[in-house]
Amino acid sequence: MDNTYVFYEGKIVPENEVHISVRCKGFNYGLGCFEGIRAYWDEGEQQLYGFRMKEHYERLLQSCKTLNIQLPYTVDELCKITLELLKKNNYRTTTYIRPLAFKGSNQVAPSLLDDDDRLVIYCQPLGSYAGKDELKVAFTSWERLGDNMLPPRTKPTAAYLNSGLASLEVVRRGYDEALFLTRNGHVCEGPGENVFMVRRGKLVTPPPSDNILEGITRDTVMMLAKEELGIEVVERSITRTELYAAEEIFFSGTAMEVTAVVEVDDRAIGTNHQGPVCKQLKELFMQVTTGKIKKYADFCMSVY
Numbered sequence: 119m120d121n122t123y124v125f126y127e128g129k130i131v132p133e134n135e136v137h138i139s140v141r142c143k144g145f146n147y148g149l150g151c152f153e154g155i156r157a158y159w160d161e162g163e164q165q166l167y168g169f170r171m172k173e174h175y176e177r178l179l180q181s182c183k184t185l186n187i188q189l190p191y192t193v194d195e196l197c198k199i200t201l202e203l204l205k206k207n208n209y210r211t212t213t214y215i216r217p218l219a220f221k222g223s224n225q226v227a228p229s230l231l232d233d234d235d236r237l238v239i240y241c242q243p244l245g246s247y248a249g250k251d252e253l254k255v256a257f258t259s260w261e262r263l264g265d266n267m268l269p270p271r272t273k274p275t276a277a278y279l280n281s282g283l284a285s286l287e288v289v290r291r292g293y294d295e296a297l298f299l300t301r302n303g304h305v306c307e308g309p310g311e312n313v314f315m316v317r318r319g320k321l322v323t324p325p326p327s328d329n330i331l332e333g334i335t336r337d338t339v340m341m342l343a344k345e346e347l348g349i350e351v352v353e354r355s356i357t358r359t360e361l362y363a364a365e366e367i368f369f370s371g372t373a374m375e376v377t378a379v380v381e382v383d384d385r386a387i388g389t390n391h392q393g394p395v396c397k398q399l400k401e402l403f404m405q406v407t408t409g410k411i412k413k414y415a416d417f418c419m420s421v422y
């Protein structure tokens with residue numbers, strides 16, 4: 119993009135000055151991992167807040183450790199770089215931030231042993247990701263990747279082919295988003311979001327052992343449900359038809375935020391509209407993202 123700054127090879131530079139080889143392993147084999155972070159604009163305060171950046175960068179460094187990608191930065195340094203980058207771009211709107219760590223080597227073998235490790239961070243304005251408040255979803259016939267294949271927990275670039283195939287299949291059939299099952303037939307997650315259901319008054323979500331990405335929005339939602347709404351939260355495996363019987367279903371994710379799912383496999387969920395638990399959690403979540411609830415103010419880092 120013109121006139122946009124990115125962080126690459128240790129410096130903040132204009133995006134159009136970055137040249138990455140077509141031979142690069144990150145591009146050829148997907149040897150990399152990434153994060154998705156949001157910074158929320160508060161019009162009243164004229165302030166931009168990086169949301170839970172520390173947790174996102176902790177997850178990125180943990181993913182790098184698993185994939186043998188060495189980055190010469192600490193979590194605090196990565197947060198500082200990101201705040202500088204947002205400031206340099208002078209963003210005054212809600213923004214999506216994409217840190218991407220990858221193998222930069224041009225050698226032929228898809229080896230994770232190469233030491234040409236790189237980090238790029240770019241950002242762009244991002245409003246509503248889904249473009250609507252109520253989603254119709256369907257289970258994809260593609261199985262979710264397992265932890266012993268291509269660990270979803272590490273947010274590896276290559277795993278998003280699995281996500282892309284799932285979305286392609288169901289969006290072509292007229293649905294808004296896909297849902298994955300694991301090899302064992304357990305409900306897993308969406309292509310880029312975690313899933314929750316309200317069942318008999320409890321909030322239930324699949325556990326990390328069902329091959330989900332341990333979402334930071336998921337963590338925030340669980341915290342808000344317990345502490346602010348006094349709802350019992352349970353992490354346990356869910357089966358497909360149990361989801362059909364849910365009172366409410368919703369997605370959580372950095373891009374997706376908190377968004378209601380009102381239909382699964384052509385079956386109406388609850389009232390076929392966003393339910394009260396989803397509505398309250400969405401409102402609380404939006405307040406927390408701009409530091410409006412004191413207890414969670416530490417989640418927000420000011421840019422200006």
Ligand SMILES: Cc1ncc(COP(=O)(O)O)c(C=O)c1O
Nearest residue numbers: 310311312331333334335371372
């Ligand atoms: C596969 C997958 N699951 C879940 C999530 C939600 O995670 P988070 O809330 O940390 O963005 C994402 C988004 O990063 C994702 O790509």
